[in-house]
Structures are given as structure tokens and as C-alpha cells.
Amino acid sequence: MKKKNILIVEDEPIIAADLQDRLTELGYQVMANVDSGEGAILKVNNQVPDLILMDIKLAGKLDGIETALLLRKTTNASLVFLTSNSDDAMFRRARQARPQAFLSKPYRGRDLVHAIELAIGRASSEQLPVAFAKEDSVQATQDRLFIKVKERLVRLMFTDILYLEADDYYCKVYTKDKEYLATKTLKKISAQLPAESPFFRCHRSYVVNLNRITEISELYVFLDKHKVPLSRSKRAEILVLVNKM
Structure with missing residues (x-):
């Protein structure tokens, strides 16, 4: 059977690469990976995919909904919207493009499989890979963190981690x-990190490894060549903790 062609339209490189890897492992053909609505229109004009995975927030002047509405004038390709914003106003706009499914970020492997199969009419639950259904994406133990990368758990020792940064529904x-x-x-x-771990939340969007701090200024924490914001309310506490290390 011929592989289904999928166009990925996603402006976050890491998420786009993760999508491409997952789709390839699931047996699909990734036609292209673009970060803007303008790029998506050019690709579809040259070749119509079986499915378009479209992020709503994109690089360029067009957002995903505007792009999808323009594409609907020339193609009926199946469409799945990717979004971290599910408010009513967005949904009403997106519905005009007649998507087959919505996929909320952060998406799970199970959700990705079901959204694609719903959009292109494949049978779903019996073909769900076990790894997607049963394996957590992040696991912590006393001295290490396991993160799922390309359906494999990568081990990161606490001693090797500099800091963690919030990125919407991801980290x-x-x-x-x-x-x-x-x-x-x-x-x-x-919440998964053990109480005795060397990590400290120095800002609402950052957690740093106290053992890897090299400098502390009024507004920043330095870890090797990396500079991380420091909340004023956290400065006194982090100075005490670092002096105890």
C-alpha cells in the first residue's frame, strides 16, 4: 500500500522534528516540513498531500487558520490543527476551514495517532503502538531524569542538567x-523531582541546578555560558542555598 503523504506546518523546530520522527516511525511519508503559511501554500501548489498537520501559530504573516482557509480554495486535503490555545473564539475561526480534527499541545502519541487516523479514515485503536499508550514522556528517579526522544527514553543525570525552561505546555x-x-x-x-535534588525554581519559567551555577547577579543566574532570569524575590534564598552546596 502506498504511504500517505503528510505536510507538517509548524514553526517550532524541535516540535516539527519530533512530529516528523513520529510520523516516519508510524509508516507515513513526510512530504515537507515548513514553518510558515506562505511556505505551506507553495508546497501544496506543487503537490497536494493526503494530510496537512497545521499549527495555528506560525512564522510569517499568515497564521494557520488563515493559511488553511486559503488552501481550502484549491484543495480538499485532510486537515488537522495543532494548537495550545483552545478558546471559543479560536475554535469558531478554525471551524471555518473544515478541519477533520484538532490536536492539543502538548500532544501524546496516542492523540497523534487517533487524530491522523480520524482525518484520513484509517482504522484506529487496534493499530495503536503500545509504547505510546503505556510509557510516560518524562520519568524522574533519585539522581536522573528520563525523557522520551524518538520513542526511546534518554537518561539525563541530574549532574549533567543545567536548567529547565517552561515553554507553554512543554518544557x-x-x-x-x-x-x-x-x-x-x-x-x-x-513535582516529580525528589525533595533532595539540587534543583531550585529561580523564576516562574526556570528551574536551575544549584550545583552548576557559576555566577549570580541582581537579575540573572549564570550556568557556564547560559544566562537564566532570576526573580528578585528568589535572590536571597538562592544565595543561601548556593552557599550551603
């Missing part, structure tokens, strides 16, 4: 050389 985890995207909020990951 970015930084080591000295790499950046990992976790499909779980900073609040939920922080």
Missing part, C-alpha cells in the same frame, strides 16, 4: 551541549 531541558523537549509542563516535571 525544555538544557545540558551543556544539548537541548531536549519534554512533552510535559515545567510544573509537572518539578
Whole structure:
């Protein structure tokens, strides 16, 4: 059977790469990966995909809904919207583009499979990969964090993690050389960390590893070459904690 062609329209590189990897593993053909509505229109003009995965917030002048409405004038390709904003006003706008499904961020593997199969008419539940259904995307133990990357759990020792950054419904985890995207909020990951871990929430959007701090200024914490915002209300507390390390 010929593989279904899917166009990814997503302006966050890490999320776009994750989508492409997941789709490839599920047996689909990724036609292209673009970050703007203008780029999506050019791709569809050259080749119509079986399905378009369209983020609502995009780079460029057009958002995902505007892009989808323009594409609807020339194609009836199946459409799934990706969004972290599900308010009524957005839904009413998006509905005009006649999408087959909505996929809320952060999406789970199970949700991605079901949204695609609903959109292109494939049978769903019997073909759900077990790994998607049973495996948590982030797991913490006493001295390490496991993050799902390409359907494998990558081990990150606490000693190697510099800091964590909130990114809407996701969380970015930084080591000295790499950046990992976790499909779980900073609040939920922080709740999994053991009480005796070296991590401290220095700002509403950042958690830092106290052992990796090299400098502290009035408004920032420095970890090697990385600079992280520091809330004024947290400065006195973090100075005490660092002096105890």
C-alpha cells in the first residue's frame, strides 16, 4: 500500500522534528516540513498531500487558520490543527476551514495517532503502538531524569542538567551541549523531582541546578555560558542555598 503523504506546518523546530520522527516511525511519508503559511501554500501548489498537520501559530504573516482557509480554495486535503490555545473564539475561526480534527499541545502519541487516523479514515485503536499508550514522556528517579526522544527514553543525570525552561505546555531541558523537549509542563516535571535534588525554581519559567551555577547577579543566574532570569524575590534564598552546596 502506498504511504500517505503528510505536510507538517509548524514553526517550532524541535516540535516539527519530533512530529516528523513520529510520523516516519508510524509508516507515513513526510512530504515537507515548513514553518510558515506562505511556505505551506507553495508546497501544496506543487503537490497536494493526503494530510496537512497545521499549527495555528506560525512564522510569517499568515497564521494557520488563515493559511488553511486559503488552501481550502484549491484543495480538499485532510486537515488537522495543532494548537495550545483552545478558546471559543479560536475554535469558531478554525471551524471555518473544515478541519477533520484538532490536536492539543502538548500532544501524546496516542492523540497523534487517533487524530491522523480520524482525518484520513484509517482504522484506529487496534493499530495503536503500545509504547505510546503505556510509557510516560518524562520519568524522574533519585539522581536522573528520563525523557522520551524518538520513542526511546534518554537518561539525563541530574549532574549533567543545567536548567529547565517552561515553554507553554512543554518544557525544555538544557545540558551543556544539548537541548531536549519534554512533552510535559515545567510544573509537572518539578513535582516529580525528589525533595533532595539540587534543583531550585529561580523564576516562574526556570528551574536551575544549584550545583552548576557559576555566577549570580541582581537579575540573572549564570550556568557556564547560559544566562537564566532570576526573580528578585528568589535572590536571597538562592544565595543561601548556593552557599550551603
